[in-house]
Amino acid sequence: MDRRELARALSSAETITVPARAFEPWRVLGVTGSPGVGKSCLVDRIVSCWLERGERVAILAVDPSSPITGGALLGDRMRMASVDAGDNVFFRSIATRNVPGGLPTRLNRMVDLLIHEGWTRIIIETVGSGQSEIRIVAVADRLLLVEGPARGDIIQAEKAGILELADLIVVNKSDLEGADRVADGIRLSLNLTDGGAAPVILCSAETGDGIGEVISAIDSLPNVRGPAIARARERLLATHQEYLLSHPKFSDVLKGLSEGRMSIEEALSILQRG
């Protein structure tokens, strides 16, 4: 499959028929974190390092579609100079298309195809807000959470729940004041949980400080997957949601519900019948 055929095939994920990928060694890194913490710039740095050592890197960058017009402005690419750098890097912008449940399944098939086609590292960069962030664990083998200074107290991150699922936490913008305090706060919070805490690393994607440490931390993530039950749960929920959304009676049921002709229990029983 040449590059153009690959690009076309990724557009119709539902027609991808390659076998599901093996989970070892792990290849798919999810990168998540709030808007503005520097996910794209950090990914740019990681991609450059991987390209230098001969990896073939594919990046899937997810941005939201407008709930009103369905349109999307996909701008992650402009922040990543490394992704226009040659044959060994492939960058694809993906709009959520307002099917939060369907996205992980679509992404899973895209990732299977990319790995089948010989891409050695896959990065999925998420939207950066909302519940769908947790669903990323249904696709990514490993999860990198990006944090930054001056984002309120760390309770914000604990609220989101994603902190528990992260395999590695990077506090970006270490060139700005307060980054080290944020890192300490996260370490303290993680150490209150049983079991091996995820590493917390300070870096600056802007200056390049600490990027080497981030890369070695990614390299030394264990091959055993993280919280297996939580991952399985998200995969199951994502698949179930897609199943409901693609049910032939889905729009009838929605209409019935919105007009008050149907109770939620009746709606569910219709959708759960094959």
Next chain:
Amino acid sequence: MGALSGIRWVQGGFAARPIMATPLRIVIAKPGLDGHDRGAKVVARALRDAGHEVIYTGLRRTPEQIVRIAMDEDAQVVGLSSLSGAHGFLFPRVCELLREAGLKDIVVFGGGIIPERDRPALLKAGVAAIFGPGTTSSELVTFLEGLEV
């Protein structure tokens, strides 16, 4: 104001439009050394509001990079913006490289400061339309929605 400048917002123009079944994927690109992208961003925003998926390349991309981006993003349309006067080289070069890459189905349109006298040569080289200052966003959207892609 930058490339494709002078686009006037059509009040309430797009919100009432039905969501497109399959949005067009459109790459908005800044070829060459020109650093002005206000116009390109306004166009990107107008196309987004018309229900399309718009990929903005960022500044200073080479024609080779733009063609690679259009291929990887599986775009149907590429919009080129230039205010530096280098359109006479850059726009035809993008069209030529698209054809070489087997992407002749991709529709290319241009905008920015493109003097009238330069336009026939660009159209001949494969640019489908040129939108200068004063273009309304609805003219652009009507053009795109009339395409058979």
